[in-house]
Every structure is written in C-alpha cells, then in structure tokens.
Amino acid sequence: MCGIIGYVGDQSALDVALNGLRRLEYRGYDSSGIAVVGAGALRIARRAGKLANLEKLLSEGAEADPMPGTTGMGHTRWATHGGPTDANAHPHTDCTGAIAVIHNGIIENFAALRAELEAVGHELASETDTEVVAHLLEVELGNVAAAPAAAVPEDVTPRPIRPGTGGAPGPGASANLTAEPGTHPLTMALQRVCRRLEGAFTLVVLHRDSPEVVVGARRNSPLVVGLGAGEAFLASDVSAFIAHTREAMEIGQDQVVEARRDGVTVTDFAGEVVEGRRYHVDWDAGAAEKGGYPYFMLKEINEQPTALADTLRGRLSTDGAIVLDEERLSVQDFRDVDKVFIVACGTAYHAGLIAKYAIEHWTRLPCEVEMASEFRYRDPVLDRSTLVIAISQSGETLDTLMAVKHAREQKARVLAICNTNGSTIPRESDAVLYTRCGPEVGVASTKTFLGQVAACLLVGLYLAQVRGVLYGDEVAAYVERLQRMPDLVERTLGRLEPIRELARSLADAKAVLFLGRHVGYPVALEGALKLKELAYMHAEGFPAGELKHGPIALIEPGLPVIIVAPSPRGRAHLHGKIVSNIQEVRARGARTIVIAEDGDVVVEPYADHLIRVPATSSLFAPLVTTLPLQVFACELALARGLDVDQPRNLAKSVTVE
Ligand code: M6R
Numbered sequence: 001m002c003g004i005i006g007y008v009g010d011q012s013a014l015d016v017a018l019n020g021l022r023r024l025e026y027r028g029y030d031s032s033g034i035a036v037v038g039a040g041a042l043r044i045a046r047r048a049g050k051l052a053n054l055e056k057l058l059s060e061g062a063e064a065d066p067m068p069g070t071t072g073m074g075h076t077r078w079a080t081h082g083g084p085t086d087a088n089a090h091p092h093t094d095c096t097g098a099i100a101v102i103h104n105g106i107i108e109n110f111a112a113l114r115a116e117l118e119a120v121g122h123e124l125a126s127e128t129d130t131e132v133v134a135h136l137l138e139v140e141l142g143n144v145a146a147a148p149a150a151a152v153p154e155d156v157t158p159r160p161i162r163p164g165t166g167g168a169p170g171p172g173a174s175a176n177l178t179a180e181p182g183t184h185p186l187t188m189a190l191q192r193v194c195r196r197l198e199g200a201f202t203l204v205v206l207h208r209d210s211p212e213v214v215v216g217a218r219r220n221s222p223l224v225v226g227l228g229a230g231e232a233f234l235a236s237d238v239s240a241f242i243a244h245t246r247e248a249m250e251i252g253q254d255q256v257v258e259a260r261r262d263g264v265t266v267t268d269f270a271g272e273v274v275e276g277r278r279y280h281v282d283w284d285a286g287a288a289e290k291g292g293y294p295y296f297m298l299k300e301i302n303e304q305p306t307a308l309a310d311t312l313r314g315r316l317s318t319d320g321a322i323v324l325d326e327e328r329l330s331v332q333d334f335r336d337v338d339k340v341f342i343v344a345c346g347t348a349y350h351a352g353l354i355a356k357y358a359i360e361h362w363t364r365l366p367c368e369v370e371m372a373s374e375f376r377y378r379d380p381v382l383d384r385s386t387l388v389i390a391i392s393q394s395g396e397t398l399d400t401l402m403a404v405k406h407a408r409e410q411k412a413r414v415l416a417i418c419n420t421n422g423s424t425i426p427r428e429s430d431a432v433l434y435t436r437c438g439p440e441v442g443v444a445s446t447k448t449f450l451g452q453v454a455a456c457l458l459v460g461l462y463l464a465q466v467r468g469v470l471y472g473d474e475v476a477a478y479v480e481r482l483q484r485m486p487d488l489v490e491r492t493l494g495r496l497e498p499i500r501e502l503a504r505s506l507a508d509a510k511a512v513l514f515l516g517r518h519v520g521y522p523v524a525l526e527g528a529l530k531l532k533e534l535a536y537m538h539a540e541g542f543p544a545g546e547l548k549h550g551p552i553a554l555i556e557p558g559l560p561v562i563i564v565a566p567s568p569r570g571r572a573h574l575h576g577k578i579v580s581n582i583q584e585v586r587a588r589g590a591r592t593i594v595i596a597e598d599g600d601v602v603v604e605p606y607a608d609h610l611i612r613v614p615a616t617s618s619l620f621a622p623l624v625t626t627l628p629l630q631v632f633a634c635e636l637a638l639a640r641g642l643d644v645d646q647p648r649n650l651a652k653s654v655t656v657e
Helices: 013-027 051-060 110-119 131-146 185-196 296-302 304-312 331-335 346-363 372-378 398-409 447-466 472-483 485-493 497-505 520-535 544-549 572-587 622-639
Strands: 003-008 031-038 041-048 071-077 099-107 199-207 214-219 224-228 231-235 247-250 255-260 263-268 278-280 339-344 367-371 386-392 413-418 431-434 511-516 538-543 560-564 591-597 609-613
Touching: 003 013, 003 099, 003 199, 003 214, 003 255, 013 031, 013 051, 013 071, 013 231, 031 051, 031 099, 031 199, 041 051, 071 099, 071 199, 071 214, 099 131, 110 131, 131 185, 131 199, 185 199, 185 214, 185 255, 185 263, 214 231, 224 263, 231 255, 296 304, 296 622, 304 447, 304 472, 304 485, 331 447, 339 346, 339 372, 339 398, 346 367, 346 386, 346 447, 346 520, 367 372, 372 398, 386 398, 386 447, 398 413, 413 447, 431 447, 447 472, 447 622, 472 485, 485 622, 497 609, 497 622, 511 520, 511 544, 511 572, 520 538, 520 560, 520 622, 538 544, 544 572, 560 572, 560 622, 572 591, 591 622, 609 622
Parallel strands: 339 367, 339 386, 386 413, 413 431, 511 538, 511 560, 560 591, 591 609
Antiparallel strands: 003 071, 003 231, 031 041, 031 071, 099 199, 199 214, 214 255, 224 231, 224 247, 247 278, 255 263
16 A cells, blocks of 8 residues: 655665656555655656656656656555545645655544644645645754754653744754764654654655655554665565665664665664664565566466465475474464464455365364454454464555454464565564565465465464374375475466456456355355456355355346356265256356366256366365466456556555554
C-alpha cells in the first residue's frame, strides 16, 4: 500500500527514485510523485494515474535534467484520504514550500491536527492525511530551533500547536544546520511530529536547505534501509534499491532514521539512538524483473516449481526433525499447544483453510482459521497453550499484524509463515518459517500461495512430530513425498494449454462459480478470488455440498461452473458426492469444467470440459489443483485486455486496516 523510496548519495536522485518507483509500483498505482533537493531548490513533480503519467510529464519539459540533485524521494500511491488526483499525489509540502513529505499508511488523528493547524493560519492544499505532517514539521522545526538541544529528547509529551510558539506559518527555521548524526533538526522535528501522530505510517521527509540528509520514520508500516558505498536508501521494500545494494537494515517500530551519504543513524521517537539490525538480501535485481515475460504474474506462475522446492529445501535435519527458521519457542512450548488458530487475509487465508485439514488430521489438535481483520474484534479465547499461525507473504499486512499483536498480548504463542525477510510480522512473532519464493511482484499471489501451503504442511508435521502423534519415519515419509511435489507442479504447468483456450473462449461470461469439497473447497475459493481480482468478474466459491442450500438458484443455462474433484482413490466417499453435485448443476444447464486427477474416469461423462492434473495424495492435491485456476483467471483477464500485474483498486501490500 503505497511505495516509498528516499535517496541520498552521488547519483541522480531523479533516476534512483524513478527506477525505485518502477519496482515499487505494484504497491499502489493511483498516482506518483518525486521530490529532489539540489542547487538550493526543492523540485516536485507529481501526477495522478500510473507511473507512466509522471514519466511523460518529466519528459515533456525542455530541460535535459528536469530535477537536478542527488538527494530525493519518490512515492507511488494507493489512495486512502482523498481521490487519486494530482493535488492529492505525494509529495506534500508545508506553507513555505521548503519541506516535502511522502507517506504510507493512515494518520488517524489527522482531522484534529488539520483543524489545529488551520486555526493558526496554515493553508492545506490537499484532502490527504499526509499533508498535516509537512505543516507539523514546519511548526516543529521552529520549535527545535528555539529549544535548547538538551531539552528535546525529554520532551515526549504531545503538545497542541499555539500561535507564537512556532505554530503559525512563516519562513520556518532553516534545517540547514550542521549536526551530530541523529540530531539533525529535521530528524528532531520528525521525532516530535511522530509523537503526535496516531495510526500507521511510514514517512520520508526532505528539506530544501538540507541536501545532506533524507529522514524517515515508521510505525506499523514498512521501512527498510539500503546501505551503499557513499549512499543510502530508505524504501518500503528492498526491491526499490536492490539494483544498487544488497546490504540492508531493518528499522524497528516507532523509530526514526537519518540517512546521510556516510551512514545512517536510528533513534526512537524520543531521540535515543538505537541499533538497527543489518542483513544481506539473498536475491538480486534479476529476481524482481520480468525476465522476458510480458507480465510478472506469468513469470511467477512458472516459477512455482522452484519456489516450492526452495521452501521445502533443508527442512529435515539429519536426525529426522523438521527445521523452522527462527525458533524463539522451546519444543516444550509446542508440546503444550492445545489449540491452533490460523490468521491471514485473502490468498494467505485460503492457504490457512487448507492447513486446517492437515493440522487437524495429523495432530488431532483443534484448528480454527480466521480472517485476520475479524480476529481481534471478537475477543477470541487465547492463552499460553494457544498457537497462532500468522500467514503473510509481505509480512506487513496490517490486519494480520494487529491479529498477531492481539494474540501476543493474550499470551498466545505466534508462529509466522512469511515470504519477506526482515518484515514486521516475523519480527513480532515467536517463531518463523520463511517461504523462500523470492520476490512476488504481481498483485495476485501465485507462487507464494504454493509456498504458504507447503509451509503450513511442514508446520502440521512439525507439531505432529513434537507432540509424538506421528513417528519420525512417518514424518520423514511425508516430507519426502512433499519434496516430490515441485516435479508434479512442473508437469502440471506443462499441460495447461486447454484451460488457456477455454479461458479465452469465456472472456465474455458474466459470472463463474467454483465448487470443491474438503481441501478442494479452499482451492475453489482461491480460484474465485483470482478471477474477481484479475478479471473483475463475479465469481464465487462454494463447498459443493452447500450449493443445494441456496446458491444453486444462481445456476442458469450456460453458466460456467468449475469443480475441483477430490481423488477417487484417497477420498472415494467424497468423490462420489462431488459426482452427484456435478450432475445437479449440469441438470440445471450449467457448463461444467472439472479439474480431476489422471485416471479419474468416473467424472468423464459429466464434464463438458475436463482438465487433468497428476494424481497425488489428498492433502497435497491443492499444490496442483490450484494451478489451472490461476492460469484460467490470468488468461481470461488478458483476453479482456486487463493488466494482470496491477488490477484496479488493489495493491500488493495492504498496510491499512
Ligand atoms: O502479504 P499478505 O500475504 O499478508 O497479503 C494478504 C492478501 O492481501 C493477499 O493474499 C491478497 O489477497 C492477494 N492479492 C490475492 O491474490
């Protein structure tokens, strides 16, 4: 949700910002903007719509370098407060035009702050919550200049703005004061401003008179630092600067980072210096490029065998135990678990629904799966013996993060399944298992869904192992079978041309229904979600047995219904039931598209279209049955002329509640 890049160094800040925004655009694409400080000026360019609109604007001027300078920042927006207009595009400035701010998140008390500012004469030009920060900085720079330096760190109480105390707009204090690292006036002003803000935010700020620094802050929203030679980057995620450096630093909750050419200093909001954790990014710029594919989504669908293999690699120690990545819980803690909750959103929630079948089957523990956005508001029953599994590709989804925080406040243990090293959810959790799928840029989750399902299966086996429900050799046998799945995924991907053709032929359909039973039900939900988000088509997933309780009224002649059939071998009783369900919808005129495993001849007479997948065991089947549904949605959306990487109204990482 909004992509941010800040830069200080020797390169053209405009080039760095534009390249960074190209990699961050998946985070939001309602508008974009850039600010550069150079030659004594703060220059800003911003435009509603996709980044291409901003690039066009920048190329229209006569100047060879429309924004000279080596300190700057860029922003790509997913609108929250105020529509996607030029005026609401970031960066936003103060009354003096000397301070520029970009922001990701929501400042919940912005209305009160705006009223305070307007009462003392500040004029705000946009409808955004962000703009108040620029004006508050204007105020606080005046206060910082007026206050004895030693008093600043102790002054942590939010104060209202009063005329005559730096509150009224005016020339503002110059931020061009030389200072010890971490005590730059802009840094100190930002610390003070952050203490007044409520909500979630990543902020990056610049001052016209301070080309030596770019300053950032975060609370409940992502911000990572890139450390180059003689340059530093602040960004929403590492993909923004991976072309320049793979050395990164995490910024913790409620911290401010002052970046200069020669290094960075991190403080808390009270001004105390704190240590940031450095790490090396283990993938390179190529992983976040299209690599010859017209869309990231197509590339990421094809990367699934590798993503799955990497997630599973090295998970079995020599003594047959399953290996998590970061374990701040003891084996005894896992043994003491008497109930499991899974919290997640969207596609990750569907992975959780699949996990429930495996966890309950293998561990005999009750397992509830809950949409993270609902979890903390209904007062779930949690205690020390509850294990909460939080699944998130980005590790920044605010709904999931808040569920994690709530669970920990209630003393539950939290295990994160996450694809992004150094992100917030793993940091806030007691244990972590990383899906090693590499960067996923397409807004629709594909390869990370497979990674999440595999990781959940590993967690299920891990729990079964430590609790003694499965023997070591049984666990090892399951893991071995899981490790054969990347090959089956590869083979499935190689035979999906029929579903592509079918998708193209259905480009004008009004709706599609998806049915499944057992683990096929979450797969049906995932197929419907993919079609909604990519093709903007009405799509619903149902448990096949539930249809007769109401939704069957939706069936009309010609309506495409996709049915995910369970294996006739492992779950023969279920298979018989779904064959009846296929006949029920067919009898009412539906056009049936059946996803069935090789050798399932029973479904043949009832399938108008039969899509074959390799046979596998029931609990692992979603790793192959999901693939035709991803391809179906992608191809149908492309046939409708839509951008599958950046569907309308969406963003990859959802950092607002
Ligand atoms: O980063 P997360 O896994 O926490 O994201 C959760 C959902 O927002 C995400 O899965 C979303 O539903 C996908 N875009 C669907 O394809």
